[in-house]
Amino acid sequence: MTVLMDGRKLSKKIKEQLRVRVEKLEKSAGIVPRLVVIMVGQDAASQIYVRNKQQAAKKIGIQTIDNMLPEDTKEEEILNLIYEYNEDPNIHGILVQLPLPAHINEENVTHAILPAKDVDGFHPVNMGHLFMNAPHSLPCTPRGIMELFKEYEISPKSKNVVIIGRSNIVGRPMAALMINADATVTIAHSKTLNLSKLTQQADIVIVATGQPQMLTGEDIKKDAVVIDVGMNRLPNGKLVGDVDQASIDGIASYLTPVPGGVGPMTIAMLMKQVVEFAERSVKNDC
Amino acid sequence: MTVLMDGRKLSKKIKEQLRVRVEKLEKSAGIVPRLVVIMVGQDAASQIYVRNKQQAAKKIGIQTIDNMLPEDTKEEEILNLIYEYNEDPNIHGILVQLPLPAHINEENVTHAILPAKDVDGFHPVNMGHLFMNAPHSLPCTPRGIMELFKEYEISPKSKNVVIIGRSNIVGRPMAALMINADATVTIAHSKTLNLSKLTQQADIVIVATGQPQMLTGEDIKKDAVVIDVGMNRLPNGKLVGDVDQASIDGIASYLTPVPGGVGPMTIAMLMKQVVEFAERSVKNDC
The missing domain is CATH 3.40.50.720 (NAD(P)-binding Rossmann-like Domain)
Structure with missing residues (x-):
């Protein structure tokens, strides 16, 4: 008999654990985990993904800051937005929904995210640390x-x-x-x-x-x-x-x-990473 | 019959090609490739490696700047030295001979090297680029x-x-x-x-x-x-x-x-990387 591995059930359990951790973090340090979501254009599948992420975040107590940008947004504008969020100590994670429109270089954009806020783990330095068996952030x-x-x-x-x-x-x-x-x-x-x-x-x-x-x-x-x-x-x-x-x-x-x-596990892990980054930000303050 | 792959012969050929490229680079752009070598302590095997690298560099026309530091050098001193060389536009590659004495954190030191001068390809960002099939510098x-x-x-x-x-x-x-x-x-x-x-x-x-x-x-x-x-x-x-x-x-x-x-191929590749970095420095100036 083949056992079906139930990702829905496990992701629910993890998200409930995260909710408790978020509650604790707010009580102990006054910090609400904040995730920036950047989406460019109207890709239908991306819209569903982004909505799912927002809903999961809300249930856990993660605040999302949504940037739904028009299709013709320039690469430079997106980069400047990322640089601002990189500097903002109240932002713990930055997520750029892929794919981006053809006129934007995906590498330039994903590599602009501060590795410490790279919740997707796609930055080369995070990929390098993972490959060298000292992971900081994981896909x-x-x-x-x-x-x-x-x-x-x-x-x-x-x-x-x-x-x-x-x-x-x-x-x-x-x-x-x-x-x-x-x-x-x-x-x-x-x-x-x-x-x-x-x-x-x-x-x-x-x-x-x-x-x-x-x-x-x-x-x-x-x-x-x-x-x-x-x-x-x-x-x-x-x-x-x-x-x-x-x-x-x-x-x-x-x-x-x-x-x-x-x-379902993918979204749960994204949430976990945001919570971990927020928790780390407290430790780094000490 | 088993063919023996002759690394001595091939490395000689490559080093000769590099010598020609170095000559050309000096004539066309007035640039001499410069490799910084940092060694701490008196490890016998390391001394042999470093000498071999210096000799290979000399034959090709790469200038080496040798920093043979005493065993009790502090980590901070090494880091400061690396930061200086990182900033110096006349330096194209920085190499720290491993192993380092036990009181020095090897990761801190190798990760302090500017990725663009990391001739060993050990920096996580270079490892990440390699892993993601867009290599900048290779081990x-x-x-x-x-x-x-x-x-x-x-x-x-x-x-x-x-x-x-x-x-x-x-x-x-x-x-x-x-x-x-x-x-x-x-x-x-x-x-x-x-x-x-x-x-x-x-x-x-x-x-x-x-x-x-x-x-x-x-x-x-x-x-x-x-x-x-x-x-x-x-x-x-x-x-x-x-x-x-x-x-x-x-x-x-x-x-x-x-x-x-x-x-013998390992040293030839180290030399190749220094020459490539020096050549890139010209292109980046344009």
Whole structure:
């Protein structure tokens, strides 16, 4: 029997713990965690993400400062906004919703955020610290996956972990976290040959390719743990992951469902990072 | 027959090319590349390394500014020295010879170097850029290995590469370079189980463990490429790598000898980075 790893339930539990921490922080230090959200343009998916983040923040007691900017905003204006928030001691986290319109250089913008306020963990210096096993700020999706492992008491130590996908947002930081956790890690991607042979030998498979239902029951060994980072809309409107869940069911020991697995954890981790940054700001004052 | 990859010959060729570039740079822009070397204490091995670097620099036309500091130098003094060189436009690269005495925090010191003058590529922001596939400055040993691949026309694309060792100096940056070069990369280490089974499936094995002659002919498949980063002194005084070269000979298609393989490439890459930094300083002036 395959156990479904319930990201909704765990994220709820974490958010409730965060709510208590926020309450305590306000009582003990008079500090309300503040997250700046910058969004440019009207991308429909981004609007949903941003709304979800705002709602999660509100429930926890994190104040969000929303900057919904028009499509034609200049890069310089966004940079100046970020510089201001970088300087403002009342702001603990800054989030720029991606993608940005084509005329704006995403790297310039995300790299302008002060690393200490980089809640997404996308700044090169934060990525470097993570890669060197001294993390300061972590990309939220990989961090959420590590929390799922902890909750279900699955230790990656000495396990063979195959990660499919090498993006800066998921695959690479996931690999770094797994190396740091003593797993033997293989990073596979679009140029990998004989992928199925690799995944068949893995104790843990993490799929982040954006290819609907690419991993099937034939690709894994009995009792493997399968983490599905995908979120794809089929032509018939159905939402599916990168894993063919029906054929995996009964073979894997654990599986994250889509929806309700990795997705909810990402937002919970974003919130956790904001609260941690706010807590650190108190310590730094002492 | 196993081809020995001749790092001495290739490093000589590269250093000769660098000499020409340095000559050109001086003629066209009046700039002499300048490398600051900071060494603290009297570590015997470090003294040899530093001397080798100075000699290589001299031959190429790179000027070295040597700071041989006494064992009891305070961390603050070293930091202040680095800050001065960071500001000095006539200095293109800064190198701190490791290890440092125990009372000095190596991280504080190496992270104080301006990333644009970080010839070793050890600064987190440089490591982050490398990991995110937009490298600015590269750790010298992994870079030297990539040059050997290029010279012998071995493409890592779609190859199964197993890297044994996960240090910040070799294993991790090597993994990043190989992922960026489209290889399927497995990072193994002291917590890996069934290492031999992994290496037997690899097209390329890179060993950086510091364990004398740990990889033998039984651990690799026929015609694998084997890169030996090790440099160990046996009790009988003999210098050996992490690979048992005698038993690999005849099975591997390519092998880097110890000495004379990876070692000479590391210094050549350090020199290359100094020259590149000096060349960039001209472009930045325009």
